[in-house]
Amino acid sequence: MSITKGESVICKLMPKPEQYLASVDDLRDNMMFLKIKDGTSNLRVGMSLLVASETMDYYTELTALKDSIAVLRIQGSEKRDYFRVDDTFPVVITKIAGNPLERKSKIISEYGLELSDMRTYTVDVPDENISPVLWKMLVDINMKIGLILDRLFLENEGLMKAPERSVSISGSGVRLLLEEKFELHDNVSVKMLLPSSPPIGVSVIGVVVLSEGVMGAQFDTAISFTNIEEGVRDEIIQYTLKRQRETLRAQRGLK
CATH class of the missing domain: 2.40.240 (Ribosomal Protein L25; Chain P)
Structure with a gap:
């Protein structure tokens, strides 16, 4: 201790x-x-x-x-290595069997990223022989295909229909209320749709460090992230920093 x-x-x-x-x-x-x-x-x-x-x-x-x-x-x-913030977003948590080290964290989908990236190409036509009107049509089609694929990825991971939950999250773990009780040291898969701009779907492996019953047949559950790729952790940290800045600005506005 x-x-x-x-x-x-x-x-x-x-x-x-x-x-x-x-x-x-x-x-x-x-x-x-x-x-x-x-x-x-x-x-x-x-x-x-x-x-x-x-x-x-x-x-x-x-x-x-x-x-x-x-x-x-x-x-x-x-x-307590990272900022911890409170927010509400879709989460899917399932118990996993076998060696957790054999599973890797990943970015499921940077939903809507194509929308922000593609807009930069609507002005810059790569070849003078290409019609700007045709180029814009191709960019729009490519963008829409990307968004459709992103949505399919998220649906396949169960995030599009996942319940939104109030969470406390940092780069090292997450805490939330669940209807299912887990045992201490259970290895779990944690899938989240972080409300960044654009929203980002991530999947990480974690271990349960707390699962205690509270009122309303729910369980106060804390999960420590393990075996997490640095790129995925960086996305979570960037989200928490952005969320913290938004909270501080809101607090200043109330004063």
């Missing part, structure tokens, strides 16, 4: 956006004792809390409250 006594941390009530400032009062075995600085009136035993230190995220369950001290049972953890 890399967290230390006296360290300042941020507690996030999952899946709600509420946050609390706290400090580590004590650590014993797999238990964490936090002194909550913002009060505990909204906390209840059984709630799930994400405890963020400088280097790690800890997935915990609140087991007891006494005055301002929250007693948490640590259920899992992951390195």
